[in-house]
Amino acid sequence: MRLHLLLASAAVVLMAGPASAQTQTQPQAGPGQQTGPVEVEIDQGVLRPLQIAVVPFTGQNGPQISNVISGNLKRSGFFDPLNPASFIETGLTLANAPNFPQWTSIGAQAVLYGGVTPRADGRVDVGFRLYDPYRQCQLVSYQFTATSEQWRRIAHKISDVIYQRMTGEAGFFDSRVLFVSESGTQLNKLSRLTIVDQDGYNPVFLTQGDEIIMSPRFSASNPDEVTYVALGKDYSRIYLYNLSTGRRESLGEFDGQVLAPRFSNDGTKIAFSIIRGGNTDVYVMNLRTRQLSRLTSDPGIDTSPSFSPDGNQIVFTSDRSGSAKLYTMRADGSGQRAISRGGGSYTAPAWSPRGDMIAFTKQSGGRFHIGVMKSDGTGERILSSSYFEEGPSWAPNGRYIAFARQSLGGDTRLWTVDLSGRVVAQAGYDGRGSDPAWSGLLDAPPASLGIGQGADSCPA
Amino acid sequence: MNTSTLIKLATVSAAVAALAACAPKPKVEPAVPMEPSQPTAPQYPTAPTGPVTGGNVGAAMPGSEQDFVVNVGDRIYFDLDSYSVRPEAQPRLDVQAAWLARYPQVTVRIEGNADERGTREYNLALGARRAEAVRTYLIQRGVPAGRIDTISFGKERPIVEGSNEAAWAQNRNAHTAIVSGAPR
Numbered sequence: 001m002r003l004h005l006l007l008a009s010a011a012v013v014l015m016a017g018p019a020s021a022q023t024q025t026q027p028q029a030g031p032g033q034q035t036g037p038v039e040v041e042i043d044q045g046v047l048r049p050l051q052i053a054v055v056p057f058t059g060q061n062g063p064q065i066s067n068v069i070s071g072n073l074k075r076s077g078f079f080d081p082l083n084p085a086s087f088i089e090t091g092l093t094l095a096n097a098p099n100f101p102q103w104t105s106i107g108a109q110a111v112l113y114g115g116v117t118p119r120a121d122g123r124v125d126v127g128f129r130l131y132d133p134y135r136q137c138q139l140v141s142y143q144f145t146a147t148s149e150q151w152r153r154i155a156h157k158i159s160d161v162i163y164q165r166m167t168g169e170a171g172f173f174d175s176r177v178l179f180v181s182e183s184g185t186q187l188n189k190l191s192r193l194t195i196v197d198q199d200g201y202n203p204v205f206l207t208q209g210d211e212i213i214m215s216p217r218f219s220a221s222n223p224d225e226v227t228y229v230a231l232g233k234d235y236s237r238i239y240l241y242n243l244s245t246g247r248r249e250s251l252g253e254f255d256g257q258v259l260a261p262r263f264s265n266d267g268t269k270i271a272f273s274i275i276r277g278g279n280t281d282v283y284v285m286n287l288r289t290r291q292l293s294r295l296t297s298d299p300g301i302d303t304s305p306s307f308s309p310d311g312n313q314i315v316f317t318s319d320r321s322g323s324a325k326l327y328t329m330r331a332d333g334s335g336q337r338a339i340s341r342g343g344g345s346y347t348a349p350a351w352s353p354r355g356d357m358i359a360f361t362k363q364s365g366g367r368f369h370i371g372v373m374k375s376d377g378t379g380e381r382i383l384s385s386s387y388f389e390e391g392p393s394w395a396p397n398g399r400y401i402a403f404a405r406q407s408l409g410g411d412t413r414l415w416t417v418d419l420s421g422r423v424v425a426q427a428g429y430d431g432r433g434s435d436p437a438w439s440g441l442l443d444a445p446p447a448s449l450g451i452g453q454g455a456d457s458c459p460a
Numbered sequence: 461m462n463t464s465t466l467i468k469l470a471t472v473s474a475a476v477a478a479l480a481a482c483a484p485k486p487k488v489e490p491a492v493p494m495e496p497s498q499p500t501a502p503q504y505p506t507a508p509t510g511p512v513t514g515g516n517v518g519a520a521m522p523g524s525e526q527d528f529v530v531n532v533g534d535r536i537y538f539d540l541d542s543y544s545v546r547p548e549a550q551p552r553l554d555v556q557a558a559w560l561a562r563y564p565q566v567t568v569r570i571e572g573n574a575d576e577r578g579t580r581e582y583n584l585a586l587g588a589r590r591a592e593a594v595r596t597y598l599i600q601r602g603v604p605a606g607r608i609d610t611i612s613f614g615k616e617r618p619i620v621e622g623s624n625e626a627a628w629a630q631n632r633n634a635h636t637a638i639v640s641g642a643p644r
Contacts, residue, residue, distance in 0.1 A: 217579070235611075259581055303584065347581070388577070
């Protein structure tokens with residue numbers, strides 16, 4: 001279980017705290033056996049983490065930037081950053097190409113290096129190059145510019161470029177996670193809405209702890225716009241909260257208890273449930289007109305609505321047939337039909353940002369599982385199982401899922417699993433927490449990386 | 461019975477036990493018969509003599525919140541995945557209804573609770589069904605609907621710690637909380 005150790009040590013190095021990880025990874029092929037282009041196969045039988053040398057960047061915060069990148073790549077499960085103590089070539093700068101044999105001799109399948117350069121305007125340029133030392137060509141190079149305090153975000157954006165270049169998938173590191181942090185005892189639990197960088201850094205409490213916080217969600221169209229439920233002694237409210245302006249408003253006062261809000265991906269609507277007379281149904285509110293429409297009306301529980309990315313459909317959970325199953329309907333409430341097929345109970349669905357998959361929580365056999373199915377209910381796959389886990393939320397690239405896992409008699413913490421189910425790891429934030437909601441990318445990735453355009457570029 | 465009441469009762473009984481422990485005990489007679497002893501004056505005076513009466517320590521004032529909690533019972537429990545009122549819970553709800561009829565100014569909020577073995581939002585909906593089941597029962601027993609509010613706390617407010625059947629059984633409940641109209 002080589003990756004097990006690697007992931008665990010990554011978390012310790014990065015988070016300076018306890019962490020654990022588990023994988024179901026096949027033993028990795030030995031270094032240097034791969035002669036063709038480096039490929040990470042996702043959804044195939046074998047996961048081979050790519051051995052990458054992340055050279056400490058030069059300049060202000062350079063080594064820290066490299067550490068953040070290295071930790072991000074390691075947690076993804078697709079990279080195996082080499083120990084810098086094993087590096088032979090030192091003093092590699094942006095002006096040079098790597099000494100390729102010195103990198104292949106230590107098994108590096110990719111070499112990343114870069115530097116931080118001050119600009120006249122007070123900002124910094126952070127440039128980097130990624131080489132394939134076997135094929136002896138440049139995979140990608142780019143330069144980000146920002147104020148020097150933003151070195152962490154730059155490191156995340158560089159990580160995204162590397163991830164995208166090597167896996168062919170969009171990145172997800174330049175993102176944040178909203179969740180409910182927990183403290184105190186089981187009987188006297190303090191819950192606070194909290195936001196943290198995807199890698200566990202910069203946690204900020206957004207509520208005081210005098211209310212029970214549930215169901216935080218980002219707007220996919222604006223990563224500063226969030227919603228959540230606050231449950232007080234004698235009320236429940238859905239709040240709309242803008243993280244940049246601090247503006248917080250109640251969605252309204254309703255005849256009944258409200259729960260489970262989710263934005264439509266364009267941010268114009270919010271679907272949620274209202275409990276009236278013990279019966280829970282799904283409603284949708286147009287946020288511009290504040291017009292409320294009722295979408296379900298059967299006597300069963302109908303809740304946890306989640307929009308498809310195109311906004312045309314909603315998946316939700318319902319026990320109208322006797323046990324909790326997943327249903328889809330059109331955004332106007334028509335065409336309701338069950339999609340989940342297995343036994344057990346299916347709750348807390350989340351439609352993937354790519355639109356093709358629905359993640360869910362399944363309770364069966366006395367255990368809880370995080371799984372995915374196609375949006376028509378076929379192709380169900382369980383990705384992770386334990387004594388208790390719930391509440392999947394998709395990473396912006398639709399390849400990872402964050403969820404909350406509670407150990408038997410223990411605390412609840414945040415975990416992630418990749419879509420293959422092979423990389424199950426505790427999330428970057430290793431304090432107590434539940435109900436994770438993954439943001440979209442904080443801003444757009446570089447439009448053009450100029451791949452394949454340089455003199456020594458690898459064939460695109 | 462809520463925690464603070466339990467603590468109060470426990471404190472009182474602990475104090476009583478402590479007093480008993482301090483009281484000197486009469487000598488134990490040896491098992492082997494001995495020469496009949498001469499009658500003597502009691503070693504410890506018992507005067508003043510007189511009847512001893514008893515009563516609840518800090519008895520709840522009738523019509524108070526404490527009266528409701530201690531003498532009626534403010535919580536009933538549910539089976540797994542069920543929101544129907546168990547037959548054995550009905551007498552307690554009958555007494556709740558009678559108590560509410562006696563104190564017509566009192567308003568209550570029924571709080572529905574679920575155990576931890578379920579997802580958060582779904583359990584909120586489950587807890588709401590339990591609260592509504594109790595509300596419906598009380599209305600059928602003559603309590604005006606306008607005096608009963610409901611809320612569900614789902615699995616957010618367990619009353620017993622632990623991840624075992626016994627704890628879960630206690631945490632699947634509906635709590636009748638007094639909102640107004642009764643002194644504490």
